[in-house]
Amino acid sequence: MNVDGYKDKLFAFLEANEENMIADLKEFVRIPSISTDLEQVRRALDYALSLGERMGFSSRAVLDGQVGVIETGAGPETLGILSHVDVVSPGDLETWDSPPFEPVIRDGAIWGRGTLDDKGAIIASLYAMKAVAELGQPWRKKVQLILGTQEEVDWTDMRAYVKSFPLPDYGFTPDGEYPLCNIEKGMMDVEIAVPLDSPAGEGLFLSAIDGGKATNVVPDYCRARLLKKPGDEVVTIEARGKSAHSCQPEKGENAIINLCHRLKEEPLAENALARVAKVLREKFADIYGREIGLYSKDEYYNGEFIHRNTIAVTMITTGDNEATLNFNVRFAYGTTEEEILEAFRGVASEMGGTVKSYKALPAVYISKDRPFMQAFARAYETVTGLKNEFTLAYGGSYAKAMKNIVSWGPIFPGEEDTCHEVNEHMSLRSLMLNAKIFALAIAGIALSEKSFK
Numbered sequence: 368m369n370v371d372g373y374k375d376k377l378f379a380f381l382e383a384n385e386e387n388m389i390a391d392l393k394e395f396v397r398i399p400s401i402s403t404d405l406e407q408v409r410r411a412l413d414y415a416l417s418l419g420e421r422m423g424f425s426s427r428a429v430l431d432g433q434v435g436v437i438e439t440g441a442g443p444e445t446l447g448i449l450s451h452v453d454v455v456s457p458g459d460l461e462t463w464d465s466p467p468f469e470p471v472i473r474d475g476a477i478w479g480r481g482t483l484d485d486k487g488a489i490i491a492s493l494y495a496m497k498a499v500a501e502l503g504q505p506w507r508k509k510v511q512l513i514l515g516t517q518e519e520v521d522w523t524d525m526r527a528y529v530k531s532f533p534l535p536d537y538g539f540t541p542d543g544e545y546p547l548c549n550i551e552k553g554m555m556d557v558e559i560a561v562p563l564d565s566p567a568g569e570g571l572f573l574s575a576i577d578g579g580k581a582t583n584v585v586p587d588y589c590r591a592r593l594l595k596k597p598g599d600e601v602v603t604i605e606a607r608g609k610s611a612h613s614c615q616p617e618k619g620e621n622a623i624i625n626l627c628h629r630l631k632e633e634p635l636a637e638n639a640l641a642r643v644a645k646v647l648r649e650k651f652a653d654i655y656g657r658e659i660g661l662y663s664k665d666e667y668y669n670g671e672f673i674h675r676n677t678i679a680v681t682m683i684t685t686g687d688n689e690a691t692l693n694f695n696v697r698f699a700y701g702t703t704e705e706e707i708l709e710a711f712r713g714v715a716s717e718m719g720g721t722v723k724s725y726k727a728l729p730a731v732y733i734s735k736d737r738p739f740m741q742a743f744a745r746a747y748e749t750v751t752g753l754k755n756e757f758t759l760a761y762g763g764s765y766a767k768a769m770k771n772i773v774s775w776g777p778i779f780p781g782e783e784d785t786c787h788e789v790n791e792h793m794s795l796r797s798l799m800l801n802a803k804i805f806a807l808a809i810a811g812i813a814l815s816e817k818s819f820k
Contacts, residue, residue, distance in 0.1 A: 373502055373814075374749070377806045380498040385799060388494050389477065391418060392798070395486045396470040396479040402453040402520045402581075411452040415489055415514055422497045430531065433524040435514040439496060440506030444819065446739075446812050447511050447535025448805075449525075449765040449772060450489050450542060451518035454481040455787050456580050458587055458610055462789045475794055482793040484786040488541035488777040489514065491798055495805035499813065508813040511535055518542075518765060519583065521726065525768040535772070536820055537739040539808075540765040541801065543774035544784070546753075547743055548760035550673055551767065551774055552614065553730035555696040555704060556582050557711045561643055561720030562689050566636035572596060573630065573640040578606075578623045579682035582693045584787050585611045585619030586681060589626040591644075593633065604629060612787040613695040614762040616654045616679040623680050624652055643683075643690060643718050650714060651680050651694075659710045663699050668732075672759050673699045676707075691723070697761065700730040728767040731760075731774075739812065739819040743775055746808035750800060753780070762786075771820075777801045 381388075400411035412428060412435045419426035419437035426437045435452075457467035457480045465471050470479035477487070492512055499510075513535075517524040543551075566572040571593040578589025587610040593601050606626035611619025627648035635641045650658040654677050663675045682693040696707055704727050715722050733740065735757040744755035760766070760774035777797060778784050785791040812819050 371749075373810045374807060376502060377498045377810060378803055380501050381494060381799060381802045381806060384494060385795075388490055388798060388802065389472070389795065392477060392482065392487055392490045393470045395490065396477075396481050397468055399468045400453050400481070401456050402517055408453050408516045412514060412516055415452055415493075418493055419512070422493060423500065424496065430524070430527050433516055434528045437493070437512040437514070438509060439500060440509045440813050442506060442508040442813070445509040445511055445533075445535040446809065446819075447513055447538030447769070447772065448492050449513050449515070449538065449540040449768065450485045450492065451515040451765070452486070452489070453516050453519050454484065454486075455519050455584055458580060458789065464790050467791070472795070475796065476792040477795065477798070478790060478792040480791055483777065483784075483791055485518075485542050487793040487798055488801060491777065491801040492541065492805055495802050495809055498802070498806040499810045502810070502814075504814050506813055507816050510809055510813050515765065519581065522728075522768070525765055529768060534769050537737070537771040539743060539773050539775035541776040541805070542764040543760040543762050543776065544758070544778040545776050545780060546747055546755045547735070547740060547757050548766075548774040549733045549735050549740065549757045550671060550700060551731035551760040551762075551764065552674065553698040553700070553702070553728060554767070555698065555707055555725055555727040557694045557696065557707070557725045558723045559692045559694070559711065559715045559718065559720050560689050560723040561639050561692070561715075561718050563685070564639045566638045568636050570634040570636040571601060572636050573638060573644065575685035576623075576626065576640055576644065576683050576690065577685055578626065579693070582681050583613045583695055584681060585609070585613055585616050585679050586622045587619075589622040589683070591626055591630060604633075610788055612762065612784075613679045613681055614697050616677055618784075621679060623683055624648060628652075639719055640685070640690060643692070646714065646718050647680060651678060654678055656710070659714055661702070661707065661710050663702060666699075668700050671757070673701070674759055674761070675699055676702055689720075698730065700732055731766050733771065733773055737771070737820075739771070740773065742811050742819055743773070743808050746804050746811060749807055750804045751779070776804065
């Protein structure tokens with residue numbers, strides 16, 4: 368029997384369990400698993416593992432709870448599904464229409480932090496695996512749902528896992544968009560440290576700038592403190608913006624940049640922070656890196672769309688002796704890490720500081736002709752009735768962590784991407800469609816005797 372013969376049974380199981388899927392997702396979202404709150408992150412991981420056990424799968428935490436693995440099946444090849452239980456901070460709670468960790472159903476969607484990134488996709492994956500298991504057919508491949516806990520921050524979880532365990536032969540991470548994303552931008556976080564000094568000349572003394580809560584979020588709030596002289600507080604100036612995932616900074620409005628433009632109106636005395644504010648507003652109001660030599664003129668590689676380099680200053684903090692800035696760079700395939708570092712060394716020098724550290728993840732490019740890619744494409748086309756295309760993923764997903772992993776779902780063409788944003792939500796229709804696509808893909812690969820490498 369080919370996979371089309373399984374379709375009706377798979378879909379019938381999922382539709383019969385829609386209310387269970389919604390209830391499980393609500394409980395999942397109620398756990399405020401912000402990446403920095405390790406206790407709540409572990410609660411979220413344990414919750415997912417317990418769901419896997421309840422469904423009859425092997426579930427275990429490894430690396431002292433940094434990663435969870437839920438698996439079923441057996442065979443010479445392993446299909447991997449990589450996802451994460453941690454979420455970004457909801458930011459200003461007053462800007463949400465409903466509390467971010469008290470999920471509600473309205474307008475045909477479930478609302479709450481993590482619904483779209485990435486808890487809804489985890490629930491869809493688990494129920495997809497269960498739907499295939501309920502067919503009662505012999506497994507020809509192993510299927511692993513690998514759950515990280517630090518995807519939104521420093522990836523210590525997945526880096527440790529890659530070093531310690533056998534990896535899937537191929538797979539996907541439902542942490543992006545449809546159709547199939549065989550190309551993914553590279554990512555680099557650059558941290559610049561600028562020593563503080565005393566003011567020179569007359570005017571107001573800029574003593575502090577603080578804004579941003581995460582390295583991968585366009586900040587929606589920033590604050591500056593101005594003094595007539597050290598120790599004599601004068602006024603606090605605030606600026607607001609619109610938060611967005613830093614992989615697409617054009618969707619947000621950067622509060623740090625807004626503040627730097629606001630500070631231009633003040634009679635600031637010359638000092639280190641005044642120079643920082645000047646460089647930020649002159650060099651980084653343009654998100655495409657034109658002013659620092661990182662503008663990528665060609666948006667295509669081998670005829671496929673790779674977009675351009677984008678840059679967002681996502682955090683700035685002022686300590687007693689230095690200011691620290693984080694820049695999140697999403698670079699197109701073909702741009703090198705050294706090009707980026709050279710540009711930021713120049714920026715740091717202009718600010719009077721140095722590049723303190725950086726972390727980078729490579730761009731991804733996988734041939735669309737690989738058998739597993741074709742299997743994913745067929746599942747998408749069968750469920751949605753849409754023609755599959757091979758596209759660019761803007762975000763920095765776990766596709767960068769292992770070979771032969773692509774970003775695939777959960778956001779459909781035309782849907783609003785609210786990842787990392789206020790009022791994050793996932794439509795109930797999308798939740799079900801994701802589960803059906805995953806189930807069809809898993810069945811098509813894991814119940815087949817042929818190789819999909």
